[in-house]
Amino acid sequence: MDADDDGVSNDAVQNTGTIYALMTASQFAAGNFVVSAITDIAYQYTKNLIGETDSSWLKTRLDDLAKNFFIADLNGDSVIDSKDLLAFIPTDANHKSKLNFDYQILFTPDENGNSIIDSYHQNLEDMLLSLLEKKFGSRISLLASTDTRYQKVKVEVSVFGDGSVKSDIGGIDVDSERENPADDVVYAFFDQSSTGKVILTATPTSETEILLWTGCDKVSDDKTQCECSLKDNYLVSVYFEYKETMLQDGITLVDLSNANVVLSDDMVTLDVTAGEGDTDMVAKLAALKAGDVVVGSADLGFLRRVISIEKLSDSNYILTTGDIALEDVIAQGTGVFNKDMTNEDLIPDDTSATRSARGYVPGVQAAEGVRFIPSDKPNDPVFRFLIGESNTRSGVSKTISWTDPNTGITAEIAGSIDVSVNVDFGVSFKWFSIEEFRFIPTLKATESLKADVRGKLDYKWEKEIGVLNFTTIIFMVGPVPVVIVPQIRFYLGIEAKAGGQIVTSIILRQTATAGIQYKKKGGFKTVSGFSSTYDFVPPTVTAYAELVPYARVFPTLRLYGVTGPAIDAKGYLKLRGDLNLSVPYSDKPCIDSLLIAAYWGMKVNFVWDLGPLKKILGKLASSNPSTPIYSKEELIRKWDFCINQAPFMEVQGSDILKIVYLKSGEVVSTTYTVKNSGDTTMNWTASASADGITSVTPTSGSLAKGQSTTVTVSVNTGNISSVSTYKNTVAFKNLYVDKNTSQANNGSANRNISVNVVPKLAVPVMNTPQIATGSNGSPIPSIVNLSWSYPDAETLGYVGGYYIYKDGVLIATLTKPDSAYQVANLSPGVTYSFQVKAYGNNTIGDLSNIVSIKTPCIYNISPASQSLGVSGGSGIVNITISGGCSWTITSNASWITITSGSTGTGNGTVSYSVLANTDANSRTGTLTIAGQTFSVLQAGKESLRLIWDKGNWDSRNWN
Numbered sequence: 001m002d003a004d005d006d007g008v009s010n011d012a013v014q015n016t017g018t019i020y021a022l023m024t025a026s027q028f029a030a031g032n033f034v035v036s037a038i039t040d041i042a043y044q045y046t047k048n049l050i051g052e053t054d055s056s057w058l059k060t061r062l063d064d065l066a067k068n069f070f071i072a073d074l075n076g077d078s079v080i081d082s083k084d085l086l087a088f089i090p091t092d093a094n095h096k097s098k099l100n101f102d103y104q105i106l107f108t109p110d111e112n113g114n115s116i117i118d119s120y121h122q123n124l125e126d127m128l129l130s131l132l133e134k135k136f137g138s139r140i141s142l143l144a145s146t147d148t149r150y151q152k153v154k155v156e157v158s159v160f161g162d163g164s165v166k167s168d169i170g171g172i173d174v175d176s177e178r179e180n181p182a183d184d185v186v187y188a189f190f191d192q193s194s195t196g197k198v199i200l201t202a203t204p205t206s207e208t209e210i211l212l213w214t215g216c217d218k219v220s221d222d223k224t225q226c227e228c229s230l231k232d233n234y235l236v237s238v239y240f241e242y243k244e245t246m247l248q249d250g251i252t253l254v255d256l257s258n259a260n261v262v263l264s265d266d267m268v269t270l271d272v273t274a275g276e277g278d279t280d281m282v283a284k285l286a287a288l289k290a291g292d293v294v295v296g297s298a299d300l301g302f303l304r305r306v307i308s309i310e311k312l313s314d315s316n317y318i319l320t321t322g323d324i325a326l327e328d329v330i331a332q333g334t335g336v337f338n339k340d341m342t343n344e345d346l347i348p349d350d351t352s353a354t355r356s357a358r359g360y361v362p363g364v365q366a367a368e369g370v371r372f373i374p375s376d377k378p379n380d381p382v383f384r385f386l387i388g389e390s391n392t393r394s395g396v397s398k399t400i401s402w403t404d405p406n407t408g409i410t411a412e413i414a415g416s417i418d419v420s421v422n423v424d425f426g427v428s429f430k431w432f433s434i435e436e437f438r439f440i441p442t443l444k445a446t447e448s449l450k451a452d453v454r455g456k457l458d459y460k461w462e463k464e465i466g467v468l469n470f471t472t473i474i475f476m477v478g479p480v481p482v483v484i485v486p487q488i489r490f491y492l493g494i495e496a497k498a499g500g501q502i503v504t505s506i507i508l509r510q511t512a513t514a515g516i517q518y519k520k521k522g523g524f525k526t527v528s529g530f531s532s533t534y535d536f537v538p539p540t541v542t543a544y545a546e547l548v549p550y551a552r553v554f555p556t557l558r559l560y561g562v563t564g565p566a567i568d569a570k571g572y573l574k575l576r577g578d579l580n581l582s583v584p585y586s587d588k589p590c591i592d593s594l595l596i597a598a599y600w601g602m603k604v605n606f607v608w609d610l611g612p613l614k615k616i617l618g619k620l621a622s623s624n625p626s627t628p629i630y631s632k633e634e635l636i637r638k639w640d641f642c643i644n645q646a647p648f649m650e651v652q653g654s655d656i657l658k659i660v661y662l663k664s665g666e667v668v669s670t671t672y673t674v675k676n677s678g679d680t681t682m683n684w685t686a687s688a689s690a691d692g693i694t695s696v697t698p699t700s701g702s703l704a705k706g707q708s709t710t711v712t713v714s715v716n717t718g719n720i721s722s723v724s725t726y727k728n729t730v731a732f733k734n735l736y737v738d739k740n741t742s743q744a745n746n747g748s749a750n751r752n753i754s755v756n757v758v759p760k761l762a763v764p765v766m767n768t769p770q771i772a773t774g775s776n777g778s779p780i781p782s783i784v785n786l787s788w789s790y791p792d793a794e795t796l797g798y799v800g801g802y803y804i805y806k807d808g809v810l811i812a813t814l815t816k817p818d819s820a821y822q823v824a825n826l827s828p829g830v831t832y833s834f835q836v837k838a839y840g841n842n843t844i845g846d847l848s849n850i851v852s853i854k855t856p857c858i859y860n861i862s863p864a865s866q867s868l869g870v871s872g873g874s875g876i877v878n879i880t881i882s883g884g885c886s887w888t889i890t891s892n893a894s895w896i897t898i899t900s901g902s903t904g905t906g907n908g909t910v911s912y913s914v915l916a917n918t919d920a921n922s923r924t925g926t927l928t929i930a931g932q933t934f935s936v937l938q939a940g941k942e943s944l945r946l947i948w949d950k951g952n953w954d955s956r957n958w959n
Helices: 025-030 037-044 055-069 082-087 093-097 116-121 125-136 279-287 349-355
Strands: 152-160 163-167 173-175 187-191 197-204 208-214 225-229 234-242 253-255 260-263 269-273 293-296 302-313 316-322 330-340 364-366 370-373 383-387 400-403 410-430 433-439 442-454 457-469 473-477 480-498 501-519 523-541 545-559 563-581 593-610 627-640 649-652 656-661 667-676 682-687 694-697 700-703 708-716 724-734 749-758 770-773 779-789 801-806 809-814 820-823 831-840 851-854 858-862 865-868 873-882 886-891 896-900 903-905 908-914 923-929 932-938 943-949 952-958
Touching (some): 037 055, 293 480, 383 457, 442 545, 473 809, 501 627, 523 593, 523 627, 667 700, 694 724, 700 708, 708 749, 820 831, 865 873, 886 896, 886 908, 896 923
Parallel strands (some): 253 293, 656 749
Antiparallel strands (some): 163 173, 208 234, 234 330, 260 269, 302 316, 330 410, 364 457, 370 383, 410 433, 457 480, 473 480, 480 545, 682 724, 724 749, 858 873, 886 923
16 A cells, blocks of 8 residues: 555555545446546545535536646547546656646645645644645635526425424424434425426424424415525525423522613612512512513513512512523423514613613724714614725724735725624424524625725734624513524634735625534434625736735624523635746746636635623533535636637626515616626527516627626516515526536626515504503503504414614514513603604514603602691601602692692602690591691590599599
8 A cells, every 4th residue: 555645555654544545336336437536636625515506516526626636538538527637646656747736746845844745644634724724725716606507496394392394395304203314304406497396295293383484485474485596596494382381390480670670780680670660570689589581671681590689679680590501490381583673773872871781882883994884774784884084084994904024015905795694593492402593583684895905915814893792682482581682793814925016806696504413313404595696896916916805794682691502704805816826727828927717705714702601502602513514616717928819708696685675666777887897709698487477688698898888677576476585586687607617607697686575564553551560450650561452363363573762762673473462670650751663574673653651659648647736736747769750749638738849850858847736525636648648646625524433532534
């Protein structure tokens, strides 16, 4: 055996690594193949496609790699393709002479003394990938993707909870009760079709019911079926929830949401105060004992086990608490939350004082040189950060810049980042532990970045440029309120190894659904779906370069504000330049040329965003998985700066991503610019599936060097007859194909059309709000009960929840279509106004009518009564009022006179005087003070009476 491929067999070199080869089953059965470093390099450049594409594209990828690796056929069939990879013999000099590179570079050490072959034999995979990137990065990408030649779509199903899903075609078959989860078929590949569709049918178990679907074009009214077209890839999720929720045996759960709770920084100490008049909360606090579990939404929410209790008063307690996990509380139950985040969900600035104790800052943070551009539409799901500002009066610098500390050279980035986020979160409990968990957000991001690097850099720089903090969201798992705190962090960075100057810009657009799902039987599984487009400005380059400007978007959900799942999504442009390369893709290769390759890329990882506590999700969070979910790169273009360039198509313009109301008749139009940035004439076409909805004008043309034209794409949504997601693809094709590679590296590009046709939700009708009452029937002035009705039965099924507003400010988000809500911790004697509005998947209704209520004032007087002698006198009464309520005093007896303080606002003192009682009888009079009764008891005048007592007259004084 030749362990190090040096042509010497059975030497002392030990091989501890593994090399791979990809082949068909028939090729393996035939046995006529050689596994070598060449087959493994091909595997490394293909492996990320396994499971993401069907076998036909794997073969296409291997064929393309063979054309990159070889300049002549090896196996004698006169075709350079994947078969030649398996035919290559490392010790055959003739074979090595047909390589498109010097085979010796695999053995040549880099500046650190490491070689590709050494990496294989020493099993150093990370080093291997790094060295391959250095050697071949300007020609091919390790993170392969498809191009316009691939005419397949992938439909994948993610099942949450207990139930099954099957497809009518394609063989998708998932069953939660299947003994071996590996036997599930969760995805299938189909021929792309403008008319075809696949129907997915869900069946719950006897203990569950279907809650919702996401990712479908259309869902049946009974929620059992999901329809997807075969125009595009689909990632579909279905949720089953338990019909019954059960708590763990011995758990006493006390909901403190209606109390005023102040948490210490470490969440150990809770200062709990019942609202004025809330006798039910007073009773709850009096019954608290060590071992009970308390939960609430104060601050960022909390779930704690009580360790000790200190009573300060009947309504005020200090609780010392410890950690507890949800799985310690819930024996069986399901909680699901799915929502498009909007500008309205951002924390209002006026809540900063209540949000800072646990490290969260309200609303928006932006670094110097960065501005958040708020939308004037509260329902707008797009969040925009502007990097740099041309108006110097704004005080914002024109770029974000950093300086290499080693060289003093500066790099600059300017541009903008637009992001929309859909949050998809679920947790399910059974048999006293977490049975299932998922966090699969969908990001729609547009990064428009311009990078300018001048000088020699060898550095990595990254900066947090902004943070979006959202209001807390509560969803219920049975009686347990689960509080989640959404947050999105934004980063910019550059990874650079450059000499000379590079100035380039790119607009990347991605729709990425990426996350993780945990099943107790099957462990962790990554879930992903991805589509993207780009506009790219070729770089101005004066020397060799490796430059990677990137933007990272980091959405996270913290449960009870302390720990939770996060997705780290990095979109980037990679420029690779090689000097002194022979360029094989031209008719006249040139020496000492500069070959530049540009790739866009996307990397997504799952991490736990761990706060001070890990206990909330128990063992699941303690395992602390950090898992790569998705990695992809696509070649944008290659340049050889010494020859005429082939015609290259540049397409400028975004995907059509639109939400329209059903029956609105809206026509959505977008204009694209098509440009030939090559040196010879380019013939082109533009087309979409002919379905009577999308039109393209013009559909073809010819452009000379540097010329451009416009193409208009219109979508007539009036021809869409039902609530659904309409999809199509506009294919812009450069008809030039490189004769050597048969690859579509000619700028041909697609633009995606995704139009969500949604119902116009009705306006809820608010009922008159009511002051809450305790179990004893007494009013609770600090709590108001809201209720409303939804007036349209036709669209009721599309309502996912409601926004609750107090005095025009969002205070709560209901994640289910309930029709009642309780607002606590209100001040007495204040008039409040309330509104609600409905929301659903991709649709938000209008605000309801305004209803108002004045909370009753709470008055206390001290003392409550006074006794005086017959001669009369004076006294005072202290009035204590919660809030700034006004009060008046009325004397109900002519012999009691108010001497001061007959009216007032807030706390005060009343003085009164009492006349002498000239009557022999005692008397009682009252004052009505702020609705409370103050009693005055006065003795009667004394009188002399004579009585006969055993023969003697005695005198007695009687009143």
